[in-house]
Amino acid sequence: MQEIKDMVCPFCGCLCDDVTLGIENGSIVSTDNCCTIGNAKFLGKNRLKNPIQKVDGKWIDITYDEAVDAAVDILLDADRPLLFGWSGTHGEAQCVGVHMNEILGGVIDSTTSVCHGPSILAIQEVGHPGCTLGQVKNRADLVIYWGCNPIEAHPRHMSRYTTYADGYFLDNAFRNRKVIVVDVRETETAKVADEFIQIKSGGDYAVLSSLRAILRGKADMIPASVAGVSKTQLMQVAEMCKTCSFGALFFGVGLTMAKGKYKNVRNAIELVDDLNRHTKFTLTPMRGHWNVYGANEVFSWMTGYPFAVDFCRGVAFYNPGETTAIDILARKECDACMIIASDPAAHFPRACVEQIRDIPMIAIDPFQSLTTPLADLQIPVAVTGIDAEGTAYRMDGIPIKVKKVMDSGYPSDTEILTRIYQKMLEVKGL
Ligand code: SF4
Structure with missing residues (x-):
């Protein structure tokens, strides 16, 4: 069997470029470093x-x-x-x-x-404070997944770039990197997060606005609960974001297609702008296709x-x-x-x-x-x-x-x- 290294997976937006393929009689018979979704595409028979x-x-x-x-x-x-x-x-x-x-x-x-059409509309209005996935892997000590579930949709995202990845500029990244998940239900990703914020469906805009208000010193304006999230948890999460050295916010269609659509994404970008007054923070859409x-x-x-x-x-x-x-x-x-x-x-x-x-x-x-x-x-x-x-x-x-x-x-x-x-x-x- 012939082995070909450093191939790019043709399935999701992660474009994992470390895949090894086994070729026999002109067909791909095995894959290495590939998740089950990518594997199915490489070995697809139909x-x-x-x-x-x-x-x-x-x-x-x-x-x-x-x-x-x-x-x-x-x-x-x-x-x-x-x-x-x-x-x-x-x-x-x-x-x-x-x-x-x-x-x-x-x-x-x-x-x-x-x-992610709404993400593009928001980026056209207020810009894109982005960075490469390599920067996230090597520098981010705090990662937020908002309205996305990488364990099921981008299965190698966490192992290549966040939760389970080493970080060149991080000390013991596996233990010290914190992950926050914001979603309407407890997904597989939420189960492995350090902090899970469960919001009511359609509540993203209000939660983003509350976090921004806290960061701008207006916490007294926030009610005891916002879209099902307690003020105590919002204060705690705002503090985690403010005090990290490098934060990365990833978001999916759970934010772009929820009530508020591109206004949600615009608010998320403006939250990242507010955080950049305290620390370094970036934002990346989890592109699927x-x-x-x-x-x-x-x-x-x-x-x-x-x-x-x-x-x-x-x-x-x-x-x-x-x-x-x-x-x-x-x-x-x-x-x-x-x-x-x-x-x-x-x-x-x-x-x-x-x-x-x-x-x-x-x-x-x-x-x-x-x-x-x-x-x-x-x-x-x-x-x-x-x-x-x-x-x-x-x-x-x-x-x-x-x-x-x-x-x-x-x-x-x-x-x-x-x-x-x-x-x-x-x-x-x-
Ligand atoms: Fe392919 Fe899986 Fe990597 Fe996506 S996460 S590019 S499907 S191997």
Whole structure:
């Protein structure tokens, strides 16, 4: 068995880059340094086999050339196409997607709009006091997880960067680093925290404001209990934050999608600003989908906007709540869509999934998913990090070059999108 070291896991926003793969007879047979979720992706067996198209309700096998032609027909026939997904693919493919969208005059959106879209809106208003995960690992003596459960969603986050990791500038990090969890229920992460703050659902904004009031010397304004949290506990937590040497606040969709949405995140950023009057404190969104951060970067540098970019006027336009995929689908506005590297049928509201089912849809994905059976055209591609290479961004905004480990014969997302884009230019005479 051949062993290949330092591979990047292609699943979550941690982008763990210390994975060892065992290869035998052209297949991955084992993984080392990988959590169960990453392991399942590396060893995934449910790959799409070859391009197929639905004709009169029946699937027929087609070639890649025919699939490219069919994709171009579907997209160019549409008045308002939607290009959605992008979080599971590499930055180079995302670039081609933006070029395609400009030609089509459609909407390009990533899974950001259903996870950390509110974080981006808040960051646009008040900035981002962030840092790298390496800084957290080596310096943070206090970590807060707010509305997220890394033990189940980012299983190696705590062992690589926080609770169970060594810290170069820390003395006995394992014992001395303190962890606070804020959540509406006692999660697996909450069970191993030094302090668990259980808040009532929708109470995040009030708790954040109370902590800020305490830090600004206005504790007398705080009632005996705020969103189910006692004033005594709030005072204790504010003191822990104020007196640490380096604090890191991580937050998930439990904060971004709770009542208050982007105002919650704005308040969290302003809490971190207040803490920086006393000590050093940083904030990082726990990005879930692998390269969703990269989609925001690529869309921003190419169009000026991080997600939900509408080119129907010939120039980029962005208005979350109007140009976001869910809103466009719910209004039954788009008349064709291309779903790439994501599985909206597993996450979107029913009405949106029905609209995806009812319009011509192209699914570009390495694996079968809940979305692929709804497609009119399925195009199998390589997995970045297994049979394709590319660039992806970690949750702290660090770009990482992802290597290819084997040649499976599947085209990469960049290859297939470039072929579709070039054919589109040819048909339009551009
Ligand atoms: Fe992969 Fe995320 Fe698990 Fe790391 S924590 S091995 S990136 S799924």
